Amino acid sequence: MSLTWEPKIVGFACQWCTYAGADLAGTSRLQYPATVRPIRVPCSGRVNPAFVLRAFQRGADGVLVAGCHPGDCHYTTGNLFTRRRYSLVKRFLEYLGMEPERFRVEWISAAEGKRFAQVVQEMTADLKQLGPNWKMRETT
Amino acid sequence: MNPLVPQVATIKNIVVETPDVRTFVVEPDHGQTFAYRPGQCAMVSVFGVGEAMLSISSTARRGGPLEFSVKRVGRVTGALHEAEPGHRIGVRGPYGNHFPVEDWAGSNLLFIGGGIGLAPLRALINHCLDERRRYGKFDIIYGARSPQDLCFQGELMENWPRAEDVGVHLTVDAADGDWKGAVALVPHFLEKLGPSPEGTTAITCGPPIMIKYTLASLKKLGFSDHQIVTTLELKMQCGIGKCGRCNIGSKYVCVDGPVFTYAQLKELPQEY
Amino acid sequence: MKFIAAAKLPLLLERLGRHSQVYAPVAVDGRVWLSPWTGEDIAGGYVNPVNSLKTLVYPQTEAVLEFEGGETDVTVREASPPAPQVIFGGRPCDAAGLDLIARVFMEGPFVDELFRRRREATTIMTVACRQAAPSCFCRAMGLSPASERGSDVLFFPGPEGYLVEALTEAGEQILEQAAGLLDDATGDQARRACQELPVPLAGDLNTVRLTPEEGFEHPYWEHLARRCRSCGTCTYLCPTCYCTALFDVTRGTRGRRLRGWDCCQFKDFLLMAGGHNARPQKKQRVRNRFLHKLSYHPANYGEQACVGCGRCVDNCPVCLHMAGVLKDLGEVERA
């Protein structure tokens, strides 16, 4: 591992809440590491669990799925399905041997720029401790 | 040399034939275009998308670059249709047998094409026109879904009708306002024209369903199994008889075909 | 004829491992696989490894070429040549199977370079059989537990070690590397024991030639195919099945064209972009598999494409296998 290694985080962000929250973090000039690659999705319910695995496969060191708080979904119930789904997926990934720190699910509203910055900071620190991810990652 | 590795080639020109058919004029970047005969095919790759077996629609003896006339149906053909002149693709071949033109000296030739099936026939027709004296009368029957789906309109409307003793008969499945020609499916149209089997070889190429009924119509008109030549198409991957895919019984379309006489077809299981 | 003591076998493999990748039979979770060998216990007492020799000489996926660049400036490179490898512990049926598909790749108007290169980089050290499973029918296919076809070196297991016989030049070269580990053989009981080992499913199936006229439309195929689940167990385990597909895998501006096993029992095997499928029905696909082995391949190569290894017999979840088909055809019975 080189000294300049920085983790890569793929962050799936719901466009109504978390993506706006990330924007707010930026416009509020909050400092957080440039480790996250946000991918805007219409709803956290859009995030097929295969996307998470694909991210790890293609070299992500951590994956974040983030959306509106339960009850606040733009589509009323999308994130409630997300909650069920990722409750299982999170546990399943760990069951397959992935470290818990590498995958996080968070509710971050459009007003929570600070929360977004904090999650990225925490995750980055955790991943720096762990080092690069090689599990489930393609080799070529 | 690994036969599965294609030559890199450049698309020099693209001719829009119909709304979903384009002709790609292709030249290899290094070395020569391989020698080929009418009816043969080549594997064309779009790197990152994959390969497809395409029939060569140009005529080798005219000396020009390779031409592939391609209908947009799937991933590779879709990617080709997105391509522009200057793009690089892969080409390997030639594959398969060819039309047995040497057996046809003195014979009348009846070409029956449907849709994009005219692509290999175009290579053949131009090949035979260049040695016009060797054969008897030419008749070209060609059908498409609609008038705008007729491929190679320049040749169909201009070059071929003007050639010596060549009849061009066009039909469409569904006409539009300006169409003055026949409206019929190819097999029906063929039966209505009723060409005589006497001293004639019929060569047909088109979608599987058209071939099936055209073969029946030709039989009805009295053509013998040996007078009928057709081409088959099956899913192919390697083109060199190794991938075990395009078999019909013990024959592989990629090496033993794509050209079969009806007599040969009858020896094979009906599974194509 | 030479002899190697059982205790010296790891030394031999270690020595060969200096210049080649060595594969040997290793037990993984209770079943024996031909695996990359790094000093593990060499398994004995198995009838046949789960994976046949085919899997190592004709890998499930391999690169054909690499490409790089964009639409207008792509460059293409052939895949790099394979490293030398030595495979110890395959059985004579599998070695014969490998030779059988080698003819497909090496004969005809085109030579398959990928296969040729890897086969030439491979030395096959086969171990003859001292025991047979109920599913074995090599003798019925014209082979035996001591067949030489396809092997470079043949080992005959005995109580203290193996009789060793080089069958090809490559085999002799490899035994030269074994100097000091081999003794002169003092008898050939081990060889005779293998040669005389009875095999459960008998009959002379090697002469069965099904022609399409005989049975293409026979209701038997419908009857047989009903229970097929259209998975790839039989073809992927079979030492003589060789169907493949080519596909591109791209990352950014670089990519590889891979060749990977495919299976004629999958419903989309012959599906073309336009929607045409020459064998959409299960019956057609099952029939094609058996007729390919019993009729089409013999028409092209003069021999049946089956070596009687018994893997389909042991592994098909619904017992749709070659021994059964041959039995149905009245050509095989339990000895």
Added chain:
Amino acid sequence: MSERESRLRSLAEELLASGQVRTFIGFGPGYEPSRPLPWFAQDPAGAAQLLLNPFCGATLARYLLDDGSPGPVGVLARGCDGLGIERLLADRRVSRDRVHVVGVTCRGAVDPDKAYREAGDTPLSAELEGERVLLTTASGTREFPRASCLYDRCLSCADPSPRWADDWLDEPLPPGKREFPDVAGLEQQDADRRYAFWTRQFSRCLRCHACRQACPACHCVSCSLDHPEWLDGGISLDNNFMYHFTRAYHVAGRCIACGECQQACPAQIPLMLLNDKFMRDIRDLFGVCHPHRPQEKEPLGQFCPDDPEGWREGGAQP
């Protein structure tokens, strides 16, 4: 011939003769007595060959998807077959009026490979008696423990009988409870060891689709695992992780725990350890008592307003 077997034959004969069904799916004679084959009787003569004995192994529900069977179709159903049929009905792949279910209570099927290993010879017949299996070979009859002779999938079975049937061959037994001791065992290891375990399992995968093709819940007309956008054909550890993650997740909340996937796997990958993990977590997190029995609404097709956030509760540990 057992009483149940003769009852099965006469019932199937009756159903076929009266035209109530046009095909009857059960088991029939195979190449050896210990391996009966899935059997498709279309006339009374076919029905007369039906078998019902402890060697009847493979599950049958998925054959209802074959359009080759002229319907309506009668089918022999043990507990696993019954849940499979329910699965297909719930997924609207089969319509109720096209199946006639003949229920039978099953106490486990004898694995002919295990029986061969135990008895040291080809088994000719088997009988289940409580915790023992009586195996008969050419050299006589001997007794073996149930656990060493039955298919793995039968040892953890909680559903000896289907939950309903149109006809019964015997008295149904009440369902039991499915427990997940192996899942808990694996969870106790650390992440790296769990990863090493699955790496060893998945690196054997041949991607032959035997698991998918055996599964009554895996019946999509077009499967994402066949589409290169989702999974290319390259056999690599990462792709195999993708394969098994996707397969298991797609049957999460829909798996009927028949274990046929694992039974069919030629590489002996313990697939039920994946399915069971989802089942156990669905039970623990969402309070679904028996996640493997098809219900009105699937666990992942619904939610409760007060569902827990499963990722906050200590990950892999229950």
